[in-house]
């Protein structure tokens with residue numbers, strides 16, 4: 001039985017992102033309540049453009065999560081026909097609005113709109129997605145104050161499960177700027193030996209078979225075969241794919257991988273809730289730094305007390 005020992009975050013080899021996310025959210029809720037006593041209300045502005053159905057679901061989840069921890073959210077929904085200049089104008093208005101602590105532009109944006117131009121328009125101090133070139137650059141040269149939510153959530157999951165990283169072989173599947181590249185940097189920072197795989201990788205199975213830790217963000221259901229998994233490995237499945245049956249599934253053959261893995265995240269209930277929790281965390285960090293209130297206690301300490 002290769003499964004990792006049961007703990008508050010892991011049962012029967014399943015790493016419960018929902019439970020870890022709750023532990024991250026609890027101190028955020030406490031902190032916003034303390035700030036509220038001083039008359040400070042944290043505000044997250046969410047910008048959504050067009051009618052992408054997945055984006056609508058994600059935004060709804062983020063707005064709900066804000067309410068849960070006492071963060072005010074403002075939803076700006078623009079029509080798909082809006083111009084790039086109009087989106088930039090809204091972002092600039094939010095940059096200059098002193099009551100706004102965080103700005104999130106929900107991706108993807110409609111075709112014809114330059115995502116990089118919009119992201120670069122966000123004030124780096126309000127960039128709760130951590131995608132601004134300044135924040136990404138800081139991440140790549142060490143640590144950024146606002147780090148991308150999904151990769152940061154993956155790292156906290158590994159930490160919550162007690163997965164050792166130093167000196168271990170980690171394989172990241174997917175090289176997007178949003179997930180694959182930043183999570184690879186974070187794994188390097190944690191002293192893992194990191195291999196990045198992508199759609200041109202020859203013999204993905206051979207890479208996976210060597211990995212003590214696998215983080216998959218490819219958006220291809222069943223891409224990672226259970227039979228490839230090294231016994232005892234930790235598998236973080238970032239994929240969220242909707243099958244024709246309507247069922248949500250990750251990028252990993254779950255049952256087969258679970259049988260071999262030390263620990264594996266489910267879909268749903270794995271990485272997804274962590275992405276949202278880290279967005280709330282980043283909003284708190286952005287607010288406290290901009291208002292010169294210092295840094296909140298690191299999220300990873302949420303379960304060590």
Ligand code: ADP
Pocket residue numbers: 173174175176177178179180197198199200201204217218219220223238
């Ligand atoms: P995300 O937003 O989840 O990071 P993207 O769609 O931006 O996803 O990127 C998908 C990534 O997955 C790309 O880097 C791509 O190279 C990788 N990928 C897609 N298909 C495969 C495949 N069959 N094998 C390995 N990697 C793949």
